[in-house]
């Protein structure tokens with residue numbers, strides 16, 4: 518449903534994203550995860566047809582996003598980081614307005630608006646002006662405007678930023694309830710968001726893809742899977758070397774480490790590292806039991822998504838640091854930092870992005886006087 522091939526975006530001399538390739542299957546929620554400045558918003562804006570890529574292609578439902586931006590916009594619902602909302606309009610009239618500009622047929626509009634209101638739990642707020650709603654309700658209106666034309670694809674850029682913990686849970690549940698019927702890509706820098714909401718994850722760092730896959734799959738592939746820390750007491754008559762060898766030869770065991778080799782007999786602290794996707798814990802216990810060992814403690818450790826994320830992003834950062842130490846010029850880093858400083862100034866942005874900035878379509882092209890509305 519979403520196919521991205523070697524997508525790159527360069528702002529002046531800053532490579533915001535570089536050769537990104539990934540796919541999102543129908544009905545799936547893909548978490549697009551990366552630290553601040555990794556290139557998430559840039560990717561979301563390109564997918565939504567609001568920013569041209571420098572290189573590569575992105576297709577939504579078979580349409581190339583830049584070449585067929587109108588066809589793509591009909592097929593996507595987009596929630597930008599700061600959703601453009603008309604604060605003076607009531608929830609219902611705003612959704613009618615969006616349905617009209619999204620070309621929902623006149624006869625279907627009432628139904629579509631009612632469905633979006635129901636899906637986003639906005640019944641009690643339908644006649645309230647958006648400006649009087651809390652941030653959490655406004656975010657729901659943002660999601661309602663993204664789904665009001667029943668698009669097959671929904672693009673959500675940091676959908677829970679700025680919400681309180683209760684609102685975060687509500688918005689996450691809402692997003693989950695939309696999967697299946699819709700294909701969703703959700704950008705976030707919040708790890709639990711991905712594990713709670715998404716079926717698959719794409720991790721980016723400094724504009725490059727560092728991993729994609731199912732969350733479980735990534736955790737076992739990248740960290741070597743499960744390990745067990747054991748404290749055992751070995752009977753004096755048993756040969757420790759033989760026992761060590763039996764454990765080492767167990768199917769599914771990758772390595773045995775003696776954590777406390779100085780501890781001496783009979784107490785030993787061991788770490789058993791499993792092969793990827795294997796769980797040899799019960800067999801380890803079986804061997805120890807058969808050898809007459811006393812098991813004082815056994816702890817199973819599985820890497821968390823946090824560890825995977827840190828492992829991936831730190832490896833990448835270390836590589837960059839190493840090349841810097843080797844005397845290579847990191848023009849990208851310098852350019853990024855200066856671009857970040859310039860970001861706040863619209864003039865500076867046009868300078869750094871040259872002609873590409875002018876070619877960008879504003880996210881709110883269909884909503885005139887948007888800036889005034891946002892401020893109001």
Ligand SMILES: Nc1ncnc2c1ncn2[C@@H]1O[C@H](COP(=O)(O)OP(=O)(O)OP(=O)(O)O)[C@@H](O)[C@H]1O
Nearest residue numbers: 528533553554555556557558559853856857866869
């Ligand atoms: N208009 C622009 N002009 C110049 N550089 C830009 C522009 N927009 C983004 N960048 C740079 O591109 C890089 C990626 O930015 P982007 O906003 O896509 O990251 P992000 O992952 O969404 O970050 P965050 O989580 O902080 O919003 C950053 O280095 C940023 O400074």
